[in-house]
Amino acid sequence: MITVFDSIADDLAEHGYAIADQFLSQQEVNNILDLEEFKNGAESFKKAGIGKNKGLQINEAIRGDYIQWLDRSSAPRPAVVYLERLSDMIHFLNQALFLSLKDYEVHMTVYPPGSFYKRHLDQFKQDDHRKLSVICYLNNHWQEEHGGQLRMYLPDGTRDILPVAGRLVCFRSDQIEHEVLPATRERLSLTGWILDQHSELRHL
Template sequence: MYETFESIVDGLAEKGYAVADSFLSQAEVDAILAIHEFAQGIDEFKKAGIGKKQDLQINEAIRGDYIYWLDKQTASAPAKIYLDRLQELIQYINRTLFLSLKDYEVHLTIYPAGSFYKRHLDQFKKDDHRKLSVICYLNNDWHEEHGGQLRMHLADEGALDFLPIAGRLICFRSDQIEHEVIPATRERLSLTGWILDQVADLRHL
């Protein structure tokens, strides 16, 4: 995992983003897909909104995903493997990039077939504590024709598309990189989260 962490740090330092395949093994992906929340399907999730707290709005013209927030104290063993690895990544980033990152927040995400998330930044206008966005995909046997790409809009490289392949982690600057989710022909699953410069408070989510 050291080489994976190093490649993520190098990408963040040089380009503001990094892509790491096999951040989760196939067995780890399958175990997460089998946990209660995913096994029960979308009925366990809530409709995602725009903004936070009193500004939260549901707008399917902007985003169509469903989410289930994870609590590190009560997360199932398969999900905890991912959360612990994310904590290791935070510690490695802090040692190498000196970002003083403190915590993370993560939710399970389901995009039903045909849904999308229009171009946006992950950092809130009134809250700048999200420093890095981290998405780990859980989609087995995903191919180009399925769509569902994460499209990042970069000043130097233009638009870059990344398929949501199982085990792939994408990490990028929450305050700098606008991105969107392209509609897919099948359900699209991920662990979506943010690394923060303060301790997370799940009560506000």
């Protein structure tokens, strides 16, 4: 895993984003997908909104996903495996890139077929503590024709990334605008942000 962290650190430093396949093994992905929460996610998760705290709004014309925040103290073991790996990556990036990352916040995410998230930046105007966005995909047997790509808007053009199982995408929250394109099938991920302050679990 250290070599994966090395590659992520190098690409973040050079490009502002990194893609790491098999960040979760196939078995680790399957263990998460077997959780009851994911089996009926669109029914039991909360509708995701735009903004934060008192400014939070539900707007399906902008985003259509459903989410459930993960609390590390009560998360099921298959999800804890991912959270612990994320903690290890934070420690590595702090040493390799001389960052001051301190914590993370992560939610399970379900995009029903046909839903999307329009172009946006992950860092709030009034809250700049999100430093890195991290998404780990959980979609087995995903094909190009299924759609659902993450489209990143980069200085030299756009780049589309398929949400295939086990793939981690990590990028600068303050710099890279992105969107989620509609898919023909349900699209699952663990989506989160690495922070320069300790998370207060304010979303639970």
